[in-house]
Amino acid sequence: MRLLHPSLQIDPGSHCDIPDHRTTAVGLRPQNTGLELCAPYGLSDLFGSIARPNKKQITREIYEKKLARWKALWPELTIIGWDE
Numbered sequence: 270m271r272l273l274h275p276s277l278q279i280d281p282g283s284h285c286d287i288p289d290h291r292t293t294a295v296g297l298r299p300q301n302t303g304l305e306l307c308a309p310y311g312l313s314d315l316f317g318s319i320a321r322p323n324k325k326q327i328t329r330e331i332y333e334k335k336l337a338r339w340k341a342l343w344p345e346l347t348i349i350g351w352d353e
Contacts, residue, residue: 296334
């Protein structure tokens with residue numbers, strides 16, 4: 270467990286394991302006197318404003334619809350295409 274801030278911990282333990290595919294998976298929950306952060310794929314895509322497809326959970330059509338909405342909300346978003 271790495272301590273980022275006195276009230277924020279990253280715990281890659283088994284309680285946050287999910288199938289091995291790339292996705293933005295971030296969870297927070299109260300823990301002792303702070304918050305526990307579970308981010309099994311890290312936070313670099315989130316903080317880097319990068320969107321990439323999760324082909325195991327959605328279709329190309331759904332991804333492209335989401336991208337249109339996201340791009341309108343966050344014009345600085347870097348988009349990883351379905352075929353990349």
